Amino acid sequence: MASNTFGNIFRFTSYGESHGKSIGCVVDGVPPNVLLKEKDIQLFLNRRKPGQSKYVSQRKEKDKVQILSGVFEDKTTGHSIALNINNEDQRSKDYKEIYDKFRPGHADITYEEKYNIRDYRGGGRSSARETAVRVAAGAIASKILNHKLKNKIQVRGSVIQMGPHKINKKLFNWDEVNKNPFFCGDPRAAIDWGVWLDKIRKEGNSTGAIIEVIAENVPRGLGNPVYKKLDSHIAEGLMSINAVKGVEIGTGFNVSSLLGTEANDEIFPDNNGDYFYKTNHSGGILGGISTGQTIVARLAVKPTSSILIERNSIDINRQSIKIKTKGRHDPCVGIRAVPIAEAMLLIILTDQLMMHESQVGPLV
Numbered sequence: 001m002a003s004n005t006f007g008n009i010f011r012f013t014s015y016g017e018s019h020g021k022s023i024g025c026v027v028d029g030v031p032p033n034v035l036l037k038e039k040d041i042q043l044f045l046n047r048r049k050p051g052q053s054k055y056v057s058q059r060k061e062k063d064k065v066q067i068l069s070g071v072f073e074d075k076t077t078g079h080s081i082a083l084n085i086n087n088e089d090q091r092s093k094d095y096k097e098i099y100d101k102f103r104p105g106h107a108d109i110t111y112e113e114k115y116n117i118r119d120y121r122g123g124g125r126s127s128a129r130e131t132a133v134r135v136a137a138g139a140i141a142s143k144i145l146n147h148k149l150k151n152k153i154q155v156r157g158s159v160i161q162m163g164p165h166k167i168n169k170k171l172f173n174w175d176e177v178n179k180n181p182f183f184c185g186d187p188r189a190a191i192d193w194g195v196w197l198d199k200i201r202k203e204g205n206s207t208g209a210i211i212e213v214i215a216e217n218v219p220r221g222l223g224n225p226v227y228k229k230l231d232s233h234i235a236e237g238l239m240s241i242n243a244v245k246g247v248e249i250g251t252g253f254n255v256s257s258l259l260g261t262e263a264n265d266e267i268f269p270d271n272n273g274d275y276f277y278k279t280n281h282s283g284g285i286l287g288g289i290s291t292g293q294t295i296v297a298r299l300a301v302k303p304t305s306s307i308l309i310e311r312n313s314i315d316i317n318r319q320s321i322k323i324k325t326k327g328r329h330d331p332c333v334g335i336r337a338v339p340i341a342e343a344m345l346l347i348i349l350t351d352q353l354m355m356h357e358s359q360v361g362p363l364v
Helices: 038-048 092-098 108-115 127-150 174-180 187-202 230-239 252-256 337-359
Strands: 006-007 011-015 020-030 065-066 081-086 152-160 209-216 243-251 267-269 275-276 297-300 311-314 320-323
Touching: 006 337, 011 127, 020 127, 038 065, 038 127, 038 337, 065 243, 081 127, 127 337, 152 174, 152 187, 174 187, 209 337, 230 243, 230 297, 230 337, 243 252, 297 337
Parallel strands: none
Antiparallel strands: 006 011, 011 020, 020 081, 065 081, 152 209, 209 297, 243 297, 267 275, 311 320
16 A cells, blocks of 8 residues: 655654554654653553543553664664554454445445455554554654754644534633543533533444644744645644544634734734734744744544444445444544644654755754
């Protein structure tokens, strides 16, 4: 299968399937002498792994990462870093009933049409299991950014809407995000979502979500004016995450309802011979290049396609069937997509920083 690589200078190539022996990736473009240990990567993976609450898949995976190459005496060597994560809790038997059936909402039918072969075990390559290695690559990206910019950039994300239920922005606090199973900065909403999602889960149904991911203290000048704009690169990376059906930057689609006098981010001189923006409708990016403001992106995640409610579909003979998908599935895949979105943004910022350095030189 082609197109398993993401990135330009800093890039990773992933491998593996949901029910194969392992998943992993090879990360290229990593500078030498960056401090890196397996535990640094494990901290990121632990936030994404399944089985941590009743609101996510109950598949039990330790997601223990192994660094196979590219690191010596806890420092990167400048060569390819190979990472491997063993699959430990595959239950392929859950999928034997659907080996000749297509699940609505899944990639089963499009993969079969394209490749004329199908791995029915949890979706194979199309499974969100692959996203674990993106998080691992994002951990390395974070170490590079810290190495180059002295811990300047901070990337973090939160679920801001689950199904029709939105957060109260007045109650939002980033310190609350890791205190509940929903990565939600509104503690009141997290309680309400727990009650609502538990009902959805017991009914065998699922729901979607909206995630907001931000990057603070991003220097001015990252990005490009035509191709590989910073915002188009972010959109590409976030849209590549499983189940994501929409991405917006800054005010996003709502900017279409504003007047020019409202949408323009006015610029003012400050008292230090520099300047500042009064607003941030652009989401920290103008003309594909970072402004120095907070980068703001949101992604819409569709409801989990695997549900225990009978739906209409077809089998491999194109005959009408009724199907419901057994197995261990997240009632809301948007929850565990938060650390994945953070990782993709870290990867993109690292790649953009390296592209900038290759043409313009170090950021000042």
